Amino acid sequence: MSTNRARTDSAPEYRWPEKVPGLAYGGDYNPEQWPQQTRLEDIELMTEAGVNLVSVGIFSWAMLEPRQGEYDWGWLDETLDRLAEAGIYAALATATASPPPWLTHQHPEILPQTAEGVTLWPGARQAYSVSNPVFRDYAVGMTRAMAERYADHPALALWHVDNEIGCHNSHDFSDDAAAAFRRWLESRYGTVENLNAAWGTAFWSQRYSSFEEILPPRTAPMFVNPTQKLDFYRYSSDELLSYFRDMKAVLREVTPDVPVTTNFMCTTRSKNMDYFDWADDMDVIATDHYTIADDPQRHIELAFSADLTRGVARGKPWMLMEHSTSGVNWQPRNHTKPPEEMLRDSLGHVARGADAVMFFQWRQSKAGAEKYHSAMVPHGGRDTDVYRTTVRLGDALKQLEPVKGTEVTAEVAVLFDYEAWWGAELDSHPNNDYSYPEEVLRWYRGLWNLGVTTDVVHPSDDLSGYRSIIVPGLYLTDDATAERIAEAASRGASVLVTYFSGIVDEYDNVRLGGYPGAFRQLLGIRTEEFWPVQPNERITLDDGSTADFWSEKITVTDSGSGAAEVVRRFATLQRVDDPAAAAATTAPTGIFTLAGLPAVTRNTVGEGAGWYVGTRPDDDAVKSILTEVLTEAGVAPEHEDAPEGIEVVRRRSETESFLFVFNHTGNDAKLKVKGHELLSDSKIKGKLNVPAGGIAVVQET
Ligand code: GLA
Numbered sequence: 001m002s003t004n005r006a007r008t009d010s011a012p013e014y015r016w017p018e019k020v021p022g023l024a025y026g027g028d029y030n031p032e033q034w035p036q037q038t039r040l041e042d043i044e045l046m047t048e049a050g051v052n053l054v055s056v057g058i059f060s061w062a063m064l065e066p067r068q069g070e071y072d073w074g075w076l077d078e079t080l081d082r083l084a085e086a087g088i089y090a091a092l093a094t095a096t097a098s099p100p101p102w103l104t105h106q107h108p109e110i111l112p113q114t115a116e117g118v119t120l121w122p123g124a125r126q127a128y129s130v131s132n133p134v135f136r137d138y139a140v141g142m143t144r145a146m147a148e149r150y151a152d153h154p155a156l157a158l159w160h161v162d163n164e165i166g167c168h169n170s171h172d173f174s175d176d177a178a179a180a181f182r183r184w185l186e187s188r189y190g191t192v193e194n195l196n197a198a199w200g201t202a203f204w205s206q207r208y209s210s211f212e213e214i215l216p217p218r219t220a221p222m223f224v225n226p227t228q229k230l231d232f233y234r235y236s237s238d239e240l241l242s243y244f245r246d247m248k249a250v251l252r253e254v255t256p257d258v259p260v261t262t263n264f265m266c267t268t269r270s271k272n273m274d275y276f277d278w279a280d281d282m283d284v285i286a287t288d289h290y291t292i293a294d295d296p297q298r299h300i301e302l303a304f305s306a307d308l309t310r311g312v313a314r315g316k317p318w319m320l321m322e323h324s325t326s327g328v329n330w331q332p333r334n335h336t337k338p339p340e341e342m343l344r345d346s347l348g349h350v351a352r353g354a355d356a357v358m359f360f361q362w363r364q365s366k367a368g369a370e371k372y373h374s375a376m377v378p379h380g381g382r383d384t385d386v387y388r389t390t391v392r393l394g395d396a397l398k399q400l401e402p403v404k405g406t407e408v409t410a411e412v413a414v415l416f417d418y419e420a421w422w423g424a425e426l427d428s429h430p431n432n433d434y435s436y437p438e439e440v441l442r443w444y445r446g447l448w449n450l451g452v453t454t455d456v457v458h459p460s461d462d463l464s465g466y467r468s469i470i471v472p473g474l475y476l477t478d479d480a481t482a483e484r485i486a487e488a489a490s491r492g493a494s495v496l497v498t499y500f501s502g503i504v505d506e507y508d509n510v511r512l513g514g515y516p517g518a519f520r521q522l523l524g525i526r527t528e529e530f531w532p533v534q535p536n537e538r539i540t541l542d543d544g545s546t547a548d549f550w551s552e553k554i555t556v557t558d559s560g561s562g563a564a565e566v567v568r569r570f571a572t573l574q575r576v577d578d579p580a581a582a583a584a585t586t587a588p589t590g591i592f593t594l595a596g597l598p599a600v601t602r603n604t605v606g607e608g609a610g611w612y613v614g615t616r617p618d619d620d621a622v623k624s625i626l627t628e629v630l631t632e633a634g635v636a637p638e639h640e641d642a643p644e645g646i647e648v649v650r651r652r653s654e655t656e657s658f659l660f661v662f663n664h665t666g667n668d669a670k671l672k673v674k675g676h677e678l679l680s681d682s683k684i685k686g687k688l689n690v691p692a693g694g695i696a697v698v699q700e701t
Pocket of ligand 1: 163
């Protein structure tokens, strides 16, 4: 039985909110926080800025149903009427993202609990357990009330279910969740014997004699059974999705023609929902993205998140449902975005497939926990850089209308798998500082620095079109995935696998006989033992490049086409906090047992190859390894003479091609490009000049 989540071959029907003309532009709109006069000004400013879509009603339950069964629709009727008159559409929410106080007062049993048994009380938002039947009934009831009220409203373009489902309450350990977890386990395993086998319960006297005995992985005296935790991650993602499905069913029944979505968090920071698995339930994929202030390469993380979203969307255009015009309020020191950075961030998403650019939020709140979060209209009002940039962005998006519906194509794929993420970061591993997204980003960054356009896809997606496939840290790998990756190599792809991949099966049971069990054949190697590297140690490889964090004892084997080649070898291990030891270029004991042994290998497989990296190389070494892999695979950068720091991406249709250029450097850049620059509406004469920090979008001829 293969129980990994595999994507179905056929994509579901894709439904864009067609009512919205051009590229969608706007943000969360919370008029209930403002007096009438401000609401009137909102419409005027939205019109000036070219806003055509706003998300309304996300946190409005208590304002719409102030007492059980008593509705106050007046303000929302008026808001939607005004928006419709101004030609602005609504992504209307189900209003369920924050239950009203009367509901939790009457039914405290709807509150979720942490692993320690702490109740998460009302007072913030999302204080509900999706496994509680009372809450589900009320949420579905509110959704029906909204749907019936606004089914025929001309402003309604899209349904926005709840909000960032699972953002704060993804892992609920309450008794209701325990019951739901047991039902989920019973349907996955059928018998408790199967579960005992999969969970390895012979260990530490954990054998169950019935499903009734099983609990969520609540805080225990020591490490909880890892497969129990892994299944709890899977269950939690499924349980939240079933909550979405309940609401979608109502919306489909009442308004069959209105597309339905919810805002995902496709980023390197949101681990708990398996969005590849959720995607087929959405009519259109929407995501939220926020950059992190203390990441100097946040534009690369943004590019990765956008490519991940496009992967989740199976390559179709998607909606950026939220990002920020400037600082947020939830980081230790929030970063104020200069106008050019805001434009680069917004259009950076468009370059990678977004046909909607939305923000949290339209008008900056004057009260509440998010009053210092930026918005399209800041506290300072109209006469501010932020609002002027809001208007500039609206103009830019009008100029970019021709890109709507076009798609990005890539010859390289990075595989990304939420289950591998969950597995890799379970407790009690050889190196417990391991971060799956960091490992993925390291390799993605290398590709970005080389100017190569990359898809980020699920291992069960169609891999046949890629010349090269990068497989960072795919710790948990089922047999079908291992076969698909090996097949892609046999057909001609250069596949690169990094350390701590293919170690366990889908039950987190180790694949025996030497690591990496799932990929030994593909890579022509066998690892006997992992050698995690201490934080104060650095490795040098035989080409002089450095690595850290991980090493392992690799032997090359012959998997049928001759022995795998050794591309780089371990050379030295140094203590970096001890100059004397560093000078001696040896480990503290003077001996580096792995010196001279393989660190990076290459195995010929059919028409292609399987490369392996058994350590964590620094950024330059990543680039140099990738250069070898991509050269072999015949992959070229998106633009042949773009200097480093100049980001180039193309969106194409059958007949047209749009080249997006972002200058992330402090110097002006010149590029050979022919065509019409859309933002300035001018024909390119000679070379295209992209000023420091600037953007160009060229309709190529
Ligand atoms: C999330 C939420 C919004 C808002 C922003 C703040 O994306 O969906 O309601 O809280 O974060 O960054």
